[in-house]
Amino acid sequence: MAEFKRPESESDFLENFPAKKPLMNKSEAFYESSRCLYCYDAPCMDACPTHIDIPLFIKQIHTGNVEGAARTIYEANWFGNACGKVCPTQELCEGACVYNHQDIKPIDIGRLQNYATEAVMQSNKTLFAPGPDNGHKVAIIGAGPAGIATACELRVLGYDVHIFEAKDKPSGLTVYGTAPYKITNEEALREMDYLQNQLGFKIHFRAPIDSPEKLKEITDNYEAVFLGLGLGATAWLGIPGEDLPGVVGAVEFVEELRMTKHSMRIPDRVVVIGGGNTAMDAASESARMGAEQVYLVYRRTKQDMGAYDFEYATALSAGVKGVFEASPLAILGKEKATAVQFKKTDGSTFEIECDLVIKATGQAKQGKFMEMLPEITLDAKGRIEVNESYQTSAPNFFAGGDAVNGGAEVVNAAYEGKKAALGIHQFIQNKTV
Amino acid sequence: MNKTDLSINFAGIKSPNPFWLASAPPTNSGYQVMKAFDAGWGGAVWKTLGVPVVNVSSRYGSTNYRDTRMAGLNNIELITDRPLADNLKEIEEVKKYFPDHAVIASLMVESKAEWQQIIKDVENAGADGIELNFGCPHGMCERGMGSAVGQEPEVLNTIVQWVMEASNIPVITKLTPNISDIREPALAAVSGGTDALSLINTIKSIVGIDLDTYAPYPVVDGKGTNGGYCGPAVKPIALHMLKELAGHPDIQKTPISGIGGIETWRDVVEFILLGATSVQVCTAVMHYGFGIVREMEAGLRQFMSDKGYQTIYDFAGKAVPNVLEWKNLNLHYKVVASINADKCIGCDLCHIACDDGAHQAIALPENGSRVPEIIEENCVGCNLCSLVCPVEDCITMERRDDGSRFESWEERTLAGNAPSSFNDQRGGGVGHFVPPPADALKTRRKDRSGIRNK
Numbered sequence: 001m002a003e004f005k006r007p008e009s010e011s012d013f014l015e016n017f018p019a020k021k022p023l024m025n026k027s028e029a030f031y032e033s034s035r036c037l038y039c040y041d042a043p044c045m046d047a048c049p050t051h052i053d054i055p056l057f058i059k060q061i062h063t064g065n066v067e068g069a070a071r072t073i074y075e076a077n078w079f080g081n082a083c084g085k086v087c088p089t090q091e092l093c094e095g096a097c098v099y100n101h102q103d104i105k106p107i108d109i110g111r112l113q114n115y116a117t118e119a120v121m122q123s124n125k126t127l128f129a130p131g132p133d134n135g136h137k138v139a140i141i142g143a144g145p146a147g148i149a150t151a152c153e154l155r156v157l158g159y160d161v162h163i164f165e166a167k168d169k170p171s172g173l174t175v176y177g178t179a180p181y182k183i184t185n186e187e188a189l190r191e192m193d194y195l196q197n198q199l200g201f202k203i204h205f206r207a208p209i210d211s212p213e214k215l216k217e218i219t220d221n222y223e224a225v226f227l228g229l230g231l232g233a234t235a236w237l238g239i240p241g242e243d244l245p246g247v248v249g250a251v252e253f254v255e256e257l258r259m260t261k262h263s264m265r266i267p268d269r270v271v272v273i274g275g276g277n278t279a280m281d282a283a284s285e286s287a288r289m290g291a292e293q294v295y296l297v298y299r300r301t302k303q304d305m306g307a308y309d310f311e312y313a314t315a316l317s318a319g320v321k322g323v324f325e326a327s328p329l330a331i332l333g334k335e336k337a338t339a340v341q342f343k344k345t346d347g348s349t350f351e352i353e354c355d356l357v358i359k360a361t362g363q364a365k366q367g368k369f370m371e372m373l374p375e376i377t378l379d380a381k382g383r384i385e386v387n388e389s390y391q392t393s394a395p396n397f398f399a400g401g402d403a404v405n406g407g408a409e410v411v412n413a414a415y416e417g418k419k420a421a422l423g424i425h426q427f428i429q430n431k432t433v
Numbered sequence: 434m435n436k437t438d439l440s441i442n443f444a445g446i447k448s449p450n451p452f453w454l455a456s457a458p459p460t461n462s463g464y465q466v467m468k469a470f471d472a473g474w475g476g477a478v479w480k481t482l483g484v485p486v487v488n489v490s491s492r493y494g495s496t497n498y499r500d501t502r503m504a505g506l507n508n509i510e511l512i513t514d515r516p517l518a519d520n521l522k523e524i525e526e527v528k529k530y531f532p533d534h535a536v537i538a539s540l541m542v543e544s545k546a547e548w549q550q551i552i553k554d555v556e557n558a559g560a561d562g563i564e565l566n567f568g569c570p571h572g573m574c575e576r577g578m579g580s581a582v583g584q585e586p587e588v589l590n591t592i593v594q595w596v597m598e599a600s601n602i603p604v605i606t607k608l609t610p611n612i613s614d615i616r617e618p619a620l621a622a623v624s625g626g627t628d629a630l631s632l633i634n635t636i637k638s639i640v641g642i643d644l645d646t647y648a649p650y651p652v653v654d655g656k657g658t659n660g661g662y663c664g665p666a667v668k669p670i671a672l673h674m675l676k677e678l679a680g681h682p683d684i685q686k687t688p689i690s691g692i693g694g695i696e697t698w699r700d701v702v703e704f705i706l707l708g709a710t711s712v713q714v715c716t717a718v719m720h721y722g723f724g725i726v727r728e729m730e731a732g733l734r735q736f737m738s739d740k741g742y743q744t745i746y747d748f749a750g751k752a753v754p755n756v757l758e759w760k761n762l763n764l765h766y767k768v769v770a771s772i773n774a775d776k777c778i779g780c781d782l783c784h785i786a787c788d789d790g791a792h793q794a795i796a797l798p799e800n801g802s803r804v805p806e807i808i809e810e811n812c813v814g815c816n817l818c819s820l821v822c823p824v825e826d827c828i829t830m831e832r833r834d835d836g837s838r839f840e841s842w843e844e845r846t847l848a849g850n851a852p853s854s855f856n857d858q859r860g861g862g863v864g865h866f867v868p869p870p871a872d873a874l875k876t877r878r879k880d881r882s883g884i885r886n887k
Contacts, residue, residue: 034500037823040781043803062499098803101778102824 003319006290007262016288017180020314021085021111029115032108033062039098044109047096050077050415054093054109061116069116071127078152079145079414081121081191082174084113085183087411088277090310121194128198131158136428139164139222141209144172145410146401147228148192149417150424151201157425161201164218166208170196172230173402174410176255179281181288185258212372219396223431224424227384227392227399228417231363231407237273241331242359246338250274250282250360257285267355268292271340272320273328274360275305280315282358287318294320295352297342299327326350331357366403373397381406389423390416398424437737438744439730441475443711444629444688445603446562448535450475451701451745452726455692455713456539456564456607459723461513463523467530472723473730476535478631478713479524481512481566482551483541484578488514493719494640494650494657496666505666506716507640509651509658511572512541517551521558528559537562537605541569541578548592549599562602565593565627567618568609568634570661580634583609586621593625605690608632608674610667615674619684630678631690631713633671635661664716668694672707679708679753696725698732705745706752764845765838768814768830770795770807776827779803783818783828791817793868811866 007013024032036058044054053072060069073080089095089110097106120127136159140147143165151161169175175188196203209215218225234249236242250272257264266289272282275298283296296315298305302324305312316322326342329349333339339353365382377385377393383406384392384399391398400416402408439450453476454460454469461480469477488511496505513520524536538555540563542548552563567589569579582589589606596604606622608615610633619630637659639649649657671693678684691709695701696717704712717725733745742748772783784805787795794811795818798804819828845851852859 031500037780037782039779040785043779098778098780 002287002290002292004288004290006266009262013180013262014184016290017285019085019184020181021114023118024108024111024115029061029112033058033112035099036062036107037098043096043098044093044107047092048076049092049409049411050083050418052076052080052093052113057116058107058109058112061112066116066119067125067127070120070125073113073117074127077411077414078149078195078418079171079174079191079410081114081117082145082171082183082188083411083414084110084117085187086174086178087409088308088310091308092411117191121190124194124197126198128152128156130155130199133160134158136160136432137162137222138224138226138424138428139218140226140228141218142166142172142228142230142401143170143203143205144228144230144401145174145413146230146403146417146420147172147226148195148201149414150226150228150398150400150421151417152195152199153418153421154424155199155201157421159425159428162222163201163203164207164209165203165205166210168205170203172228172413176258177251177278178258178410179254179285180258180261209369215372223428224396224398226417226420226424227397227403228401228413229366229369229384229399229403231402232366232368233364234359235362235364237328237359237361239328239330241333241337244331244333244335244337246333246336246355247331247357247359249363250278250358251363253282253358254278254285257289264289266291269354270294270356270358271352271354272296272358272360273340274298274362275300275307276360276362277307277311279358279360280307280311282360283320284315284318286356286358287315287320291356293354294318295323295354296320297323297326297328297340297352299325301325323352363402363407386420388419389426390420391423391427395427398427437734437742439475439733441711441745443535443603443690444562444605446476446535446537447533448475448711449533450730451705451709451711452476452729453478453535453537453690453711453713454718455715456481456537456566457715457719458508458510459715459718461515463527466523466527466536469718469723469726470527470531470534473726474534474723476537476561476711478537478539478564479513479520479560481539481541481569482517482520482555483512483566484543484547484576486511486514486572489653491651491653494660496640496664503664503716503720505638505640505662506664506719507638507650507660507662508635509571509653509660512539512566512569517554521554524555524558524560528561535561537564539564539566539607541566541573543576543578545595548595552596552599556600556602560602562605562628563596563600564605564607564631565596566607566634567592568607568632570609570611570635570637571659580609580611580637583607583618583634584612586617589618590621590625593622593627597626603628605629605631607634607692609634610670610674610693611637615677616681616684619678619681623684623687627687629688629690630684631692632678633667633674633693635663636667636670638662663694664720665694665696668700672703675704675707675709676753676756679750680756685750685753696720698729698736701729701733702736702748703752705749707756708750708753710745710749760843760846761841763839763841765834765840766832767834768816768832769809769812770814770816770818771829771831772805772807772818773827773829774804776824777804778824778827780823781805782821782823786817786821791815793866808866813865 004016038055042055057069057072093109094106099106138159140163143163154161170192171188270286270291287294325345329341329343331337337357339351341351343349375394384404390400398420400420401413441448441451452474456478460477466477492510493508495503498504538560567583573579574581606627641650690711691704692713695714784795792813794808795805822828
């Protein structure tokens with residue numbers, strides 16, 4: 001029997017994906033916050049890509065100024081609540097906590113962050129307001145973390161901001177691409193509502209910018225454009241059988257799971273190919289959806305995996321089996337995928353029978369979109385090149401997030417979006433003077 | 434472990450150990466006192482008997498520090514509000530069950546006749562001793578009793594004399610700390626003939642203000658009044674006052690019962706080292722119950738065994754000769770801080786404490802390491818860094834003088850070698866390194882988020 005029962009209902013689904021960072025109650029927040037040493041020039045702040053003043057917000061929680069704590073968090077990071085949940089805090093703020101050097105449990109920073117941000121969302125506290133209208137308009141392509149962060153920041157500065165999003169929900173991979181035990185759809189979307197209600201940026205859903213005409217309309221009407229494109233579909237491996245039914249990309253797999261939850265049917269035997277965090281998520285999720293047997297196969301050694309150790313541990317704890325130093329040669333099957341053939345480092349081959357193959361071998365770049373903007377320079381890996389203000393080689397185009405960094409955390413995108421907004425502000429101010 | 438004998442004879446009051454309950458809510462009834470004796474307490478000072486009172490509802494307020502509750506407690510409860518007859522009957526009953534334990538009656542009345550009558554009453558009930566409550570700093574003092582007496586040495590002396598005339602059992606005079614020189618009421622009590630002293634009673638206090646109603650805690654129908662402060666927060670004040678008495682030639686022969694923030698065996702030992710020969714506890718019991726005496730007793734026995742003491746009199750007062758006046762301290766003694774880099778966790782609290790709060794003697798390395806470095810020539814040996822360091826034994830203070838020289842301020846003054854004018858080159862801070870004021874702006878903390886100017 002599989003470790004997990006196949007979920008038949010929403011509540012079964014939630015039971016299989018319990019929150020990894022559950023909400024603290026008031027007492028826990030009080031006692032946990034009391035442990036913070038209030039380090040000078042704290043290493044946790046340095047480790048956070050958005051440099052939230054963590055000791056400050058922890059002290060604010062401790063002294064009962066929870067609203068102030070939330071403000072401290074949001075002033076640095078518009079995805080304050082989401083990041084508290086989805087950030088690899090073990091590797092970032094909590095990993096830098098000085099308690100680690102004493103083999104003492106680090107401060108539970110992520111959950112304290114959630115505690116404060118949850119409190120203001122629940123009470124619907126207004127922390128921010130749009131700046132006075134400055135008469136300038138900015139377009140944002142993509143309502144992911146980078147785009148939303150840019151929008152929030154620009155609204156505070158008084159810009160009229162329009163976001164064009166191909167899908168029908170905001171927050172990008174926060175809602176479409178993270179494991180459900182990190183953040184639920186409702187939680188991700190609620191923070192977007194919370195921000196939009198305060199700052200009033202406009203999002204046009206199901207509005208892909210997929211033709212030169214649409215793009216021109218935007219460049220004609222807006223003084224600057226932020227590209228928060230993210231990444232594209234899962235890249236092709238270039239092996240036989242890849243187009244068989246029963247072969248999916250990990251990003252597409254996770255998106256379907258997030259959108260259809262318990263209605264999604266996972267077959268009994270799953271092979272996940274890859275060694276990154278998305279591979280770990282896809283493997284964990286397959287197991288938690290009730291698959292009998294989930295193999296995670298990576299072409300190099302366990303130590304070489306790009307995934308965080310704790311993400312692999314999470315997958316193992318769900319019953320996933322790791323197989324290393326095996327590269328996929330072909331996906332076998334006639335009507336549909338029935339096995340994957342692998343080659344070991346010594347040259348020998350073996351097969352793993354399966355009903356579903358999940359390729360977690362990286363996403364393609366948004367090459368097709370970028371073809372419409374030949375004036376924007378890409379690097380050798382297809383990433384958009386930007387300067388320190390996140391301005392591209394086309395002066396009115398700015399960019400941030402996965403399309404620039406090649407694929408990182410929500411927190412990186414949130415930071416880059418924010419910096420880009422300041423770049424845009426400077427660009428427009430200089431132009432107007 | 435050698436055989437330790439914890440029993441005491443305190444001014445004639447015998448008790449199986451020095452752990453007494455102070456006159457307070459935990460000694461409000463015979464039920465509580467019996468429960469305490471059964472738990473291991475050696476004595477109890479009964480909640481003050483005396484003039485009739487009415488209490489208010491909402492009586493205690495506390496000072497919490499970070500996650501520590503009741504680091505300090507204040508109360509506005511008055512003396513017992515139970516009928517005298519009930520209390521006397523219960524004292525008698527407790528003594529029947531526990532004849533070898535000490536039951537001391539705390540008393541507070543007004544006139545000479547009242548004092549002498551109530552003394553007879555408690556003697557008849559079988560009390561082993563009397564404690565005069567001249568300390569209560571709230572409510573009762575407004576009626577001319579409690580601390581109102583303790584603050585007037587002459588009145589105190591008169592009442593002690595009335596009591597001594599009438600009493601056939603030992604009398605302890607309990608002093609208020611709400612006075613500038615504790616020795617004055619103590620001397621008045623001693624000259625009045627008191628058998629023993631106890632201190633401290635609670636300190637006048639306001640523990641906090643409700644930020645919505647602007648009323649002080651504890652709140653009584655939207656208002657409040659000053660309370661009496663006690664608990665761990667007051668221990669340092671109590672220790673100092675204890676030393677003032679234990680070190681005084683005219684007082685030191687009088688037994689002293691130490692009170693004020695005692696909770697653990699360490700507290701007990703400290704009070705005994707400064708001259709107390711019984712200790713009284715209230716707040717710790719109000720917080721944790723009578724069971725805390727087990728830790729106190731086990732710890733005290735362990736300490737005595739480790740040090741080779743048979744009774745508490747073997748070490749009572751041993752710290753008193755070490756408490757000097759400042760002018761007698763050795764000016765040549767020199768310690769500097771030393772950081773154990775292997776233990777350092779890089780919180781840099783020592784750096785900022787020294788830079789902002791002391792003498793700019795702890796630098797952060799240029800190479801980005803978070804292990805701070807002591808600048809020995811700036812270090813005055815103040816201890817602050819070792820006090821803020823969260824790691825056990827990471828920052829230690831190391832002696833730098835060779836111990837061969839002793840010179841005190843007093844000696845220097847007598848030798849004519851003390852600085853005598855404002856810019857005298859013999860002054861202590863002359864030549865001490867202080868960064869130029871404008872350097873403060875160079876080290877300004879960078880705005881890491883660097884995002885928006887607020």
